[in-house]
Amino acid sequence: MNAAIARRRLHNQCITRAGLRQPADVIGWMGAVQAQEYAAAKWALGLRLQDGAVDVEIERAFEEGRFLRTHLMRPTWHFVTPMDIRWLTELTAPRVHRVLSSYNRTLELDAALLVRGTAVLERALRDRHYLTRNELGECLRHAGLTLDGVRLARLMMYAELEGVVCSGPRRGKQFTYALVAERAPEALRLSRDEALATLSRRYFGSHGPATIRDFVWWSGLTTADARRGLDMNKAGREQVGNRTYWTIGPTPRGATRDCLVHLLPIYDEYLVAYRDREAVPHGPSVIGSGSGNPVNFQHALVIAGQVAGTWRTTRRSAAVLMDTVPLRRLTGPERRALGEAVHRYERFLGVPTELSIMALSPSV
Numbered sequence: 001m002n003a004a005i006a007r008r009r010l011h012n013q014c015i016t017r018a019g020l021r022q023p024a025d026v027i028g029w030m031g032a033v034q035a036q037e038y039a040a041a042k043w044a045l046g047l048r049l050q051d052g053a054v055d056v057e058i059e060r061a062f063e064e065g066r067f068l069r070t071h072l073m074r075p076t077w078h079f080v081t082p083m084d085i086r087w088l089t090e091l092t093a094p095r096v097h098r099v100l101s102s103y104n105r106t107l108e109l110d111a112a113l114l115v116r117g118t119a120v121l122e123r124a125l126r127d128r129h130y131l132t133r134n135e136l137g138e139c140l141r142h143a144g145l146t147l148d149g150v151r152l153a154r155l156m157m158y159a160e161l162e163g164v165v166c167s168g169p170r171r172g173k174q175f176t177y178a179l180v181a182e183r184a185p186e187a188l189r190l191s192r193d194e195a196l197a198t199l200s201r202r203y204f205g206s207h208g209p210a211t212i213r214d215f216v217w218w219s220g221l222t223t224a225d226a227r228r229g230l231d232m233n234k235a236g237r238e239q240v241g242n243r244t245y246w247t248i249g250p251t252p253r254g255a256t257r258d259c260l261v262h263l264l265p266i267y268d269e270y271l272v273a274y275r276d277r278e279a280v281p282h283g284p285s286v287i288g289s290g291s292g293n294p295v296n297f298q299h300a301l302v303i304a305g306q307v308a309g310t311w312r313t314t315r316r317s318a319a320v321l322m323d324t325v326p327l328r329r330l331t332g333p334e335r336r337a338l339g340e341a342v343h344r345y346e347r348f349l350g351v352p353t354e355l356s357i358m359a360l361s362p363s364v
Helices: 003-012 023-030 038-046 055-063 085-106 111-125 133-142 149-161 192-206 212-219 223-232 332-349
Strands: 068-072 076-080 165-167 177-179 236-240 243-247 261-264 299-303 306-316 319-326 353-357
Touching: 023 038, 023 055, 023 076, 023 192, 038 055, 038 076, 038 332, 068 085, 068 149, 085 149, 085 192, 111 133, 111 149, 111 165, 111 177, 133 149, 149 165, 192 212, 192 223, 192 243, 212 223, 261 332, 299 319, 299 332, 319 332, 332 353
Parallel strands: 319 353
Antiparallel strands: 068 076, 068 165, 165 177, 236 243, 261 299, 299 306, 306 319
């Protein structure tokens, strides 16, 4: 572990420095924020915002299209700003298409079918006619294309990677799709070099210090791309042991939050955005294997920048029960800091939250 690098990452990721004002500010600073678990991803934004951020305000911003959700990079769901969605997709989609091509062939999804299906989706969603995936499946059937299950999901991902569709406002708890052209009419278009320089600057500015391997893992781009992005930005280099870490730009300004304990959600960028785990080691119970395959994923209890346990919540009528499972005995100051972190989470949800700390065996 490297406590100094952990502290700098916490600061650069807006976890320990004064929070930003709007969800889109966080997402723009980070480049993109992993978001397959929607509720958890909203908390990932909330804990990086100014104190007092609440879930309902972030939900409203999503409904209004101030930030979007789509498949990017590895690929997986990410939050992205409307301004960034086009250039980010155009930069990262070609590699994703190549990765998925053999699987698409197995599913008998050839290029002609994918193009034809995407055209049907585009017509169905025109004029802000937001539809769920199942409703779009019906539209496809009416057009003579019977796609459901994984095949329908792959078509939707293809249309996202082509920059045609993205998230629309939710309908209750259901997600809808919208046209990128209508949801993000002012999205930027950048040349490939401009896009690569911008994404490199966003990643190493917000996630650094980080290795080239980390950026390749996070972005899905090549090592050659990563090196070019560093060169174009005249990145700073530092050697720590046998690892070379990179940063871009000055350390972001802002008062430091005096927080010892952080309740990080599943798939938080502080944990999932790095392939090398020497600075912040964590076991499979928190994050899964290095390949990205889940192995009992859980939220992470982080103390002084290091994973010190897990946590989970259960809804009980009008309250939330939070169970924490520490990996070691917590000191008195750590317990008090954990209580403060729980209160912050409680304010975010707007629901009373009861904390339970699992007792360790006497041998621990």
